[in-house]
Amino acid sequence: MSILQVRDLTVTFPGDIQAVRGVSYEVSRGEVLGIVGESGSGKSVTSLAIMGLLPRDAVVSGSVKLHDRELIGVDEDELVKVRGKSISMIFQDPLSAFTPVYTIGDQIAEAVRIHQKMAKDKAAKRAVELLDLVGIPHPDVRAKSFPHEFSGGMRQRAMIAMAIANDPDLLICDEPTTALDVTIQAQVLEVLKTAQRETGAGIVMITHDLGVIAGMADRVLVMYAGRPVEQGPVDELYYRPRMPYTMGLLASIPRIDGEEGPLVPIEGNPPSPAALPPGCPFAPRCPMRIDSCDEEEPPLTPIGGGRHVACIRSREIEHKGLTGADVFPVPVIPPSDVVRVPREQRPTVLELDGLVRHYPLMKGAVFKRRVGTVHAVDGISFDIAEGETLALVGESGCGKTTTLQQIMRLEPPQGGRVVVLGKDSAHLDRAARKSLRGDLQIVFQDPMAALDPRMPVGDIIAEPLRAHGHKDVAARVAELLSLVGLAPEHAERYPQRFSGGQRQRIGIARALALDPKLLVLDEPVSALDVSIQAGVINLLEKLKNTLGLSYLFVAHDLAVVRHLADRVAVMYLGKIAEIGAVANVYDRPAHPYTQALLSAIPLPDPEMERTRKRILLEGDLPSPADPPSGCRFRTRCPKFARLSEAERRRCVDEEPSVVRLASAADHGAACHYAEEIEVITASGDQEEK
Amino acid sequence: MRSKVVIGRLFRNRQARYGSIALILLVALAYIGPFLGSYDWTDKDFLAFLSPPSADHWWGTTTIGQDMYAVTLRGMQKSIIIGLLVALISTGLAAVVGAFAGYFGGWVDKFLMWGVDLLLVLPSFLIIAIISPRLRGATWLWFVVLLAAFAWMITSRVVRSMTLSLREREYVLAAVYMGIPRWKIIFRHIVPNLSSLLIIDATLNVSAAVIGEAALSFFGFGIQPPDVSLGTLIAEGSRNATGYPWLFAFPAGLLVLLVLSINLIGDGLRDALDPGSNS
Numbered sequence: 032m033s034i035l036q037v038r039d040l041t042v043t044f045p046g047d048i049q050a051v052r053g054v055s056y057e058v059s060r061g062e063v064l065g066i067v068g069e070s071g072s073g074k075s076v077t078s079l080a081i082m083g084l085l086p087r088d089a090v091v092s093g094s095v096k097l098h099d100r101e102l103i104g105v106d107e108d109e110l111v112k113v114r115g116k117s118i119s120m121i122f123q124d125p126l127s128a129f130t131p132v133y134t135i136g137d138q139i140a141e142a143v144r145i146h147q148k149m150a151k152d153k154a155a156k157r158a159v160e161l162l163d164l165v166g167i168p169h170p171d172v173r174a175k176s177f178p179h180e181f182s183g184g185m186r187q188r189a190m191i192a193m194a195i196a197n198d199p200d201l202l203i204c205d206e207p208t209t210a211l212d213v214t215i216q217a218q219v220l221e222v223l224k225t226a227q228r229e230t231g232a233g234i235v236m237i238t239h240d241l242g243v244i245a246g247m248a249d250r251v252l253v254m255y256a257g258r259p260v261e262q263g264p265v266d267e268l269y270y271r272p273r274m275p276y277t278m279g280l281l282a283s284i285p286r287i288d289g290e291e292g293p294l295v296p297i298e299g300n301p302p303s304p305a306a307l308p309p310g311c312p313f314a315p316r317c318p319m320r321i322d323s324c325d326e327e328e329p330p331l332t333p334i335g336g337g338r339h340v341a342c343i344r345s346r347e348i349e350h351k352g353l354t355g356a357d358v359f360p361v362p363v364i365p366p367s368d369v370v371r372v373p374r375e376q377r378p379t380v381l382e383l384d385g386l387v388r389h390y391p392l393m394k395g396a397v398f399k400r401r402v403g404t405v406h407a408v409d410g411i412s413f414d415i416a417e418g419e420t421l422a423l424v425g426e427s428g429c430g431k432t433t434t435l436q437q438i439m440r441l442e443p444p445q446g447g448r449v450v451v452l453g454k455d456s457a458h459l460d461r462a463a464r465k466s467l468r469g470d471l472q473i474v475f476q477d478p479m480a481a482l483d484p485r486m487p488v489g490d491i492i493a494e495p496l497r498a499h500g501h502k503d504v505a506a507r508v509a510e511l512l513s514l515v516g517l518a519p520e521h522a523e524r525y526p527q528r529f530s531g532g533q534r535q536r537i538g539i540a541r542a543l544a545l546d547p548k549l550l551v552l553d554e555p556v557s558a559l560d561v562s563i564q565a566g567v568i569n570l571l572e573k574l575k576n577t578l579g580l581s582y583l584f585v586a587h588d589l590a591v592v593r594h595l596a597d598r599v600a601v602m603y604l605g606k607i608a609e610i611g612a613v614a615n616v617y618d619r620p621a622h623p624y625t626q627a628l629l630s631a632i633p634l635p636d637p638e639m640e641r642t643r644k645r646i647l648l649e650g651d652l653p654s655p656a657d658p659p660s661g662c663r664f665r666t667r668c669p670k671f672a673r674l675s676e677a678e679r680r681r682c683v684d685e686e687p688s689v690v691r692l693a694s695a696a697d698h699g700a701a702c703h704y705a706e707e708i709e710v711i712t713a714s715g716d717q718e719e720k
Numbered sequence: 721m722r723s724k725v726v727i728g729r730l731f732r733n734r735q736a737r738y739g740s741i742a743l744i745l746l747v748a749l750a751y752i753g754p755f756l757g758s759y760d761w762t763d764k765d766f767l768a769f770l771s772p773p774s775a776d777h778w779w780g781t782t783t784i785g786q787d788m789y790a791v792t793l794r795g796m797q798k799s800i801i802i803g804l805l806v807a808l809i810s811t812g813l814a815a816v817v818g819a820f821a822g823y824f825g826g827w828v829d830k831f832l833m834w835g836v837d838l839l840l841v842l843p844s845f846l847i848i849a850i851i852s853p854r855l856r857g858a859t860w861l862w863f864v865v866l867l868a869a870f871a872w873m874i875t876s877r878v879v880r881s882m883t884l885s886l887r888e889r890e891y892v893l894a895a896v897y898m899g900i901p902r903w904k905i906i907f908r909h910i911v912p913n914l915s916s917l918l919i920i921d922a923t924l925n926v927s928a929a930v931i932g933e934a935a936l937s938f939f940g941f942g943i944q945p946p947d948v949s950l951g952t953l954i955a956e957g958s959r960n961a962t963g964y965p966w967l968f969a970f971p972a973g974l975l976v977l978l979v980l981s982i983n984l985i986g987d988g989l990r991d992a993l994d995p996g997s998n999s
Contacts, residue, residue, distance in 0.1 A: 439897045468899040481890040484995055485912040489721040491891075494908075495898040523725055525995030541894070 033057040034200045034233045035081070035118075040093035040103075042073070042080050048304045050076045052257040053093070055331075058201060058233040065248030065265070066237045067280070069301055069560040073257040074237045078203045082120060083110045097201070116146040119194035123206040125186035129178035135189050136162070136174025142196045161192040164229065165222045168650070182651040184215035188222055195226045202227070203235045208243060212426035212587060214648045217631035220247065221647060239561060241284055242633030245269060246640035250337070253277050256302050256312035259331055263338035265637045273334065273345040275358055276313045282355025283565035285594035287617060287632055288639075288711045294594065295359045296566035300530045311342070318358050319344055362569050367576035369418030374697075377416040380452055380549045380581045381438070385410045387446030388433050392656055405656045407433040409605035410447065412689075415549070415598075420575065420582040422592040422613075424628075425602035428652050431585045434602075435551055438583070439473055452548060469499055472542035476554035478534035482526040488512075488537055489522030495544045511540040515570060532563035536570065543574065552584045556591060568595060589632050593617055598697065601625045604663040605655055607689055611698030619707035621692055621700040623670040630710040646710065662687050662703070670704060678704070722912075729992035736988020742981035746974070750796040759787035761794040762946070773966055780966035791948055792970050798943060799930045799950035800978065802864055806929035809868035811875065811922040815914065818879025819906045823887050833880070836873045844870035845936075852941040863942050867929055875921045879914055886910050915993045923986035927979040950975050 035058040042051040051073040058064050068074045080091050083102065095102040097117055102110065114120075122128045129138060139158035143149060149157070155174070162170035165188040178186060187207065194202055204223065208216040220243065227234055236247055244251055244265070251268045253261040253276065261274040272278045282295040299316040302308055308315055310325035317324065323343060331341040334349070342348070348358075369377065387410055392403035408430040415421045423431050437444055441464050443457035450456070451471055459467065472495075475481035482491055492511055493504045501507065509519035515536040526534055535555060542550055555571065556564045572595060574580060586592050592599055593613055600610040601624065609622040620626045627646040634640055648667045653659060661683045665671045671682055681703050689699040694707065730736050757778065759765065765777070765785040773780045779788035821832040848866050855862045886892065887910065895905045911918070934951020936942040943949040950971050957968035 465899040468897060471897075473894065473897050475890040475894065477890060481894060483891040483909050483913070485722075485915070485993060486909075487721050487725045493721070494895065494900070498898050498900045523721065527995055545898075 033059045034098060035235075036094070036096040036099075037077075037081065038094040038096075040077060040080060040091070040095060042076050042085065043090045045088050046305065049307070050089075050257055050304055051080065054254070054257075054259055056252055056259070056262065058235060060200070060233055061227070061231050062250065063227070063234040063236055063248045065244035065251045066235060066254060067239060067241060067244055067251060068254035069239060069562060071301055071304065072254040073304075074254050075205055077254075078120070078205055078235060078237060082114060082118060082203065083107075112146075115142055115199075116197045117199055118201045118203060119197070119199040121187075121190050121194050121202065121204040121207045123209050125183060125190045125210070126178065128190055129186065131178055134175050134177055135181065136176075139174075139189070139193045139196055142193050146197045157196070158192075161196055162189065164195075165189070165192045165226065166218070167192075182215075183211055184218060184651055187211060187215075187219050191219070191222055191226050195230050195232070198230050199232050201233050201235065202230075203237070205237045206239070207236075209238065209240070213589070213631040214426060214627055215651070216243075216633075217645055217647055220633075221645075223247070240633065241269075241281065241561070241635040242640070245635050245637045246633050253280070256307060257304060258312070258328075258341065259339070260313065260341045261339065262331065263336070263340075267336060267338055269635065269637050271349070272355070273338070273340045273348050274313075274342045275317045275319050275344075275348075278348075278353070278355035279316075279359050280355075280561060281635065282359060283562050284635055285565075285568065285590045286634065286636075287590045287593050287629065288634065293362050293364045293569050293572065294565035295355055295361055296569055297359065297562035298566070300532070300563070301560075318360060319348075362573075364569065364573045365576050367418055367579070369579050374416050374419070377418065378453075379414050379450075380417055381583060382414040382450040383434075383438070383447065384412050384450070385447035386412070386434065386437060386444055386449060388430075388437050389445060403656050406605050406658055407655055408437065409658075411600075411602070411605070411607050412447075413600050413607065413610060415581050415583060417548075417581055418575070418579055419598065420584055420596045422584040422586060422596035422599045423602060424586055424589060424592055424599060426587065426628075426652060428604075428655065429602040430605040430655070431602055432553065435473070435553055435583070435585055439471070439551060441467060441471070465499075469495075469545035470548045471551070472545065472547040472549075473551040473553060474535070474538050474542045474555045477558050478531050478538055479558075481538050482534060482541075484526055487523050487525055488529075491526070491537065492522075492541050492544055495541060499545055507544065511544055514543065514574075515540045516566075530563070531559050532567055535559060535567050539567075539570065539574070543578070546578075547580070549581045549583065552582055552586075554586055554588075555584075557586065557588055564591075571595065589617075589629060601628065604652065604658055606663060607701060608664065609698075609700040609702075610689060611692075611695065615695045615698040617711065618709065619694075619698075620710060621698070621705040621707045622664075622702045623668050624664050625700075626708060626710050627669065634711075661685055662701075664702075670702075674704065726992050730988060733988040733991055735984045736992065739981045739984025739986075739988060742977065743985060746796070746978055746981060747800060750793050750800060753793045754790055757787065757789045757793075759790045761786065761790040761948070763787065763790070770964055770967075772964075779970045780964075782967060788966060788970055792950070792953060792974060795948040795950045795953050795971060796974055796978070798860070798948070799933070799975070802867070802933050802949065803926040803930045803978065803982075805861075805864045806868045806871065807922045807925035809864070810872040810925055810929075811918055813868070814872035814875035814921065815879055815911055815918050817872070818876035819883050819910045819914070821876075822880040822883025823902065823906050823910060829880075833877075836876055839870065840873045848936060849941055852936075860943060860947075863933070863936075867932060867936075871925060871928065871932075875917075878917065882914055882917070883910055886913055912993065916990050919986045919990045919993075923979075923983050926982050927975070930975060930978075950978075 037054060037056050040051055040054045043049050054077050066074045079085050081095050091103055136155060136158045139161055140154035143154045143157050159170045159174050162174055167173050167185060167188055208219050211219060238244060248265050251265050252259050255276050261277045272281055279297040283297060285294055297316055302312050310327055311329055314320045314324040329341045329343050331339045333339050386408055388408040390405040390407055391401045392405055393399045394402045425431050438449055441456045441459060448455055451467060454467060489508050492508045496504045496507055508522055512519045512521060517536055556567050559567060575582060584596055596613050599613050599616050601608045603624050609616055609625045620629055627648045630646045646669055650667055653666055659666050665682045687701045687703050689701045691699045765781060768777060768781045769785050770783055771777055771781045777787050781787055817832050821829040892905060892909050895909055930951055933942050933949060934955050937952045943952055953971035957971060961968035
């Protein structure tokens with residue numbers, strides 16, 4: 032029996048912007064419907080329309096029935112009774128979803144009391160129960176905490192507790208884990224599953240992460256340009272996609288268990304909702320486009336087995352058994368000449384030796400006194416050879432960004448050494464530092480914030496050239512623009528005329544302007560949509576091979592790292608936990624943290640997701656102002672929990688340093704009891720938390 | 721490239737075009753207009769006191785028989801220069817002091833903001849009153865400096881706080897990592913991103929300066945009789961605005977036109993600088 036029935040839902044914003052153009056789906060009790068799509072595909076607007084939370088000037092038509100009761104066109108007073116009672120919503124950003132001036136417990140109790148007649152003390156008790164249910168430690172104490180005292184993962188759990196407070200029939204989760212780290216994401220997804228078991232609610236899970244959907248959803252709806260283009264059971268859709276967009280999407284994601292070789296990008300950008308192409312909206316980007324695609328938009332037609340596809344060539348795809356890799360042109364990336372030389376014989380472009388960066392923790396307004404030290408980076412060492420990509424991975428707060436800043440500043444570090452291209456940053460004068468900056472450039476994470484909005488693109492790219500006194504700037508700018516796949520005529524436009532992927536390309540062009548030897552990439556693709564991401568990753572790979580660059584790549588997405596990097600260093604709380612060649616670290620991780628990290632990554636493969644055993648970590652990252660003694664990971668370490676008392680002593684007293692493992696040439700881990708296991712392709716014998 | 725793009729956008733902007741044409745016409749009127757009239761601003765027509773506009777005296781005459789047309793244009797010459805200069809100096813000073821204090825922080829910030837606070841608590845009117853007698857013989861441009869010196873502090877505080885958030889942006893970091901000197905970063909990346917605020921501030925300052933000058937002149941500082949400015953004319957004319965409207969209407973109307981044209985140019989410039997607008 033279906034709880035929610037959506038029929039031909041359309042949403043139009045002023046200016047004839049059709050954000051949603053005919054969405055129909057059903058959700059049954061206990062079922063998880065995943066909605067995937069890129070930004071601007073209308074997936075969030077759909078759910079806001081169901082909740083009746085859209086601004087007044089949005090025109091909504093169609094039908095939304097909750098238990099056969101129509102919700103569209105119902106007045107606000109009626110909707111208020113439904114929201115939070117029958118339908119609850121979990122938002123992406125848990126910080127802005129709570130009022131900062133009330134305690135978490137009060138806010139959950141409020142949600143209870145709005146819809147149920149309950150005394151205040153009883154509601155407070157219920158709030159504590161709910162917090163306990165979602166796995167908040169010491170719920171009675173934590174209920175009295177304010178939202179800012181919670182970490183991101185705990186806030187999201189509290190959000191879930193609030194959403195299930197009234198036993199809703201339907202939970203709408205709008206990118207519930209996008210803002211969280213992978214190990215926290217794994218915890219929260221687990222909590223969501225518990226919450227669903229407890230309430231038996233149907234879940235609408237909106238996300239762009241195909242891995243999360245694979246593990247959670249029963250059925251999947253793929254949206255493109257405001258319309259569903261494919262719908263079906265999760266296995267069918269993942270293993271036998273019938274619409275070129277879905278095929279491209281699945282082929283374009285880098286996978287941690289994936290093979291080498293270039294990714295399959297989907298060319299172009301999603302159409303603007305104000306200017307849709309005639310016919311199929313995906314046609315301009317589709318490699319299988321034929322002339323009749325432009326004639327009219329194909330309707331979503333059932334093809335049996337509960338599946339619906341909106342593509343006129345779906346029969347043909349089914350018949351020939353085509354996959355994304357067959358259909359989409361795979362770019363050819365020229366191999367690099369540098370890597371033929373063994374690593375030991377190549378020059379080192381960057382060397383970090385025991386780099387330390389501590390921040391003082393100050394208190395007091397007039398007379399400041401030092402009350403502690405934040406150990407942001409606490410003695411890390413690694414080196415990068417020419418033509419190599421080293422990835423620095425870790426969760427937020429582990430010191431990745433601080434490390435980057437220390438390298439980029441080219442100033443004497445607090446402790447240790449930073450050697451760039453053989454020059455120690457402690458012994459640089461002004462002129463040497465400036466000339467070295469030409470060899471060391473950075474690409475930032477957020478393509479929106481990294482480009483001055485008030486500067487035409489030509490000036491942005493020309494800026495480093497002019498600063499270093501280059502002649503013939505205009506010609507070089509044109510050359511750089513075409514190098515990153517943009518037209519030289521674009522130089523006179525402002526950054527905001529470009530899409531996210533194009534902006535990131537502009538950022539890369541600027542970083543390449545001075546012909547650097549080493550490029551520092553600070554999460555270069557994490558803000559981009561999946562289909563765009565593949566193109567940028569391929570571009571980075573191509574540039575590295577053709578220009579002989581070396582990369583220091585900082586990321587939290589381990590799948591991208593596997594694809595792009597040669598070596599990887601895993602950071603935890605300002606220290607390196609494990610370092611080595613990508614194949615070694617991914618296939619045989621030795622440090623318990625790396626193992627947990629790798630096992631927490633959702634795979635875009637429903638079968639594997641279901642059978643996989645996860646190593647779930649407990650709790651959050653300890654504060655870097657007060658790191659645990661001995662091994663910093665021991666407070667969350669699943670291995671530490673299994674050790675005997677005598678063995679534990681060593682973890683508490685002695686800080687492990689990175690030790691090379693006997694089995695491989697390039698693999699080291701900072702664990703007293705390191706032991707290599709395989710976690711990506713799940714084997715049953717692992718300890719389950 | 722930026723200047724080329726901005727100028728191109730500015731010329732395509734209709735508001736800016738009309739504003740510039742209006743301003744050019746007003747300046748032309750102020751400086752060429754007096755040659756077309758038959759009276760000089762120092763002349764007094766003892767046969768026509770307070771006569772309404774006529775073929776002889778186009779805009780009428782004053783209580784002492786001065787030709788309003790000549791006197792108003794003479795006043796406008798002063799006011800245009802005072803208004804534009806005060807606005808440019810005070811907004812420029814606000815931008816530079818605020819951006820430097822915000823960007824450099826530390827002692828530079830403390831020192832500059834201490835200066836700003838000091839100027840804020842000093843009663844500006846009193847200071848001008850004390851200083852202006854000593855400038856009696858000197859050129860009236862000193863008066864512009866005095867007016868500007870007391871008009872920039874609040875804006876510079878706003879600029880400082882906006883700079884504090886701008887300096888953390890990644891494009892500023894990118895510029896630092898390119899090896900660009902800090903003062904260049906301020907003028908290239910910080911100030912242009914504050915341009916909407918600064919332009920609005922400057923256009924408001926133009927009218928504030930013209931009116932402020934009138935207030936000071938009224939109390940006997942600034943432009944002294946027999947010399948005139950739009951401000952002094954408006955102040956005088958407003959007393960008899962109902963009985964002898966031409967004394968008030970012509971200087972006030974010109975002031976409105978002046979401020980309006982500058983506002984139009986300001987709006988156009990803001991749109992030309994703002995990549996978000998569709999001009």
